[in-house]
Amino acid sequence: MIRLEPLTGRHERRGFESGVAALDLWLRQTALQHQAKGISRTFVAVPVDQAAVADFAAAGHADIGPESILGFYALASAFVLTQDLPTAVGKRLPRQVPVTRLARLAVRQALQGQGLGRLLLADALNRARGAAQSVGSAGVFVDAKDDEASRFYRRFGFQPCADQPLKLYLPIW
Ligand SMILES: CC(C)(COP(=O)(O)OP(=O)(O)OC[C@H]1O[C@@H](n2cnc3c(N)ncnc32)[C@H](O)[C@@H]1OP(=O)(O)O)[C@@H](O)C(=O)NCCC(=O)NCCS
Numbered sequence: 001m002i003r004l005e006p007l008t009g010r011h012e013r014r015g016f017e018s019g020v021a022a023l024d025l026w027l028r029q030t031a032l033q034h035q036a037k038g039i040s041r042t043f044v045a046v047p048v049d050q051a052a053v054a055d056f057a058a059a060g061h062a063d064i065g066p067e068s069i070l071g072f073y074a075l076a077s078a079f080v081l082t083q084d085l086p087t088a089v090g091k092r093l094p095r096q097v098p099v100t101r102l103a104r105l106a107v108r109q110a111l112q113g114q115g116l117g118r119l120l121l122a123d124a125l126n127r128a129r130g131a132a133q134s135v136g137s138a139g140v141f142v143d144a145k146d147d148e149a150s151r152f153y154r155r156f157g158f159q160p161c162a163d164q165p166l167k168l169y170l171p172i173w
Pocket of ligand 1: 018019020023029079104105106108111112113114115116117118119143144145148149151152155
């Protein structure tokens with residue numbers, strides 16, 4: 001069982017490896033700094049309690065402790081030019097629109113393929129929608145790092161932007 005919570009200094013950032021060094025490094029070196037400056041907000045999945053830590057150990061993940069990060073995502077605000085959004089979406093909007101940017105998303109490599117990425121994405125979308133009730137945001141925008149990541153987002157309804165298949169967008173409204 002896992003719990004999602006805001007990233008703090010007590011989370012064990014060093015032990016997190018997603019298989020993508022740039023994402024791991026960002027979590028280690030940048031996430032907290034950006035959070036302190038209000039640039040982005042990072043949310044992490046951690047074991048819900050000591051019993052969950054024991055379950056992970058029994059499943060062969062002895063390196064997972066109570067403060068281990070199992071996966072994370074980061075959200076930020078952005079403006080996009082409507083001409084860069086998927087053509088069908090852009091028709092109804094002014095020239096520029098505020099969006100929520102899914103700035104980072106990663107799952108611990110040893111736990112990939114078990115549904116955690118889906119859960120993190122669902123939480124990120126819920127949070128983006130909740131925030132958009134108070135501060136305008138037309139949708140969620142993501143820069144996929146490669147074709148494989150782009151395929152992951154497309155499974156969940158994200159559409160590639162005009163002429164930029166690695167930039168994807170999901171309207172909130
Ligand atoms: C991409 C990532 C976040 C997915 O997390 P995950 O926990 O492995 O994914 P899940 O197990 O929740 O998979 C959810 C669904 O997406 C599919 N999926 C997972 N990874 C996929 C991929 N790379 N391409 C296409 N589909 C993918 C799964 O098959 C599953 O579909 P199903 O429910 O129909 O079987 C994870 O693999 C990861 O951290 N990769 C390295 C970092 C990265 O690429 N981040 C994206 C940055 S842009």
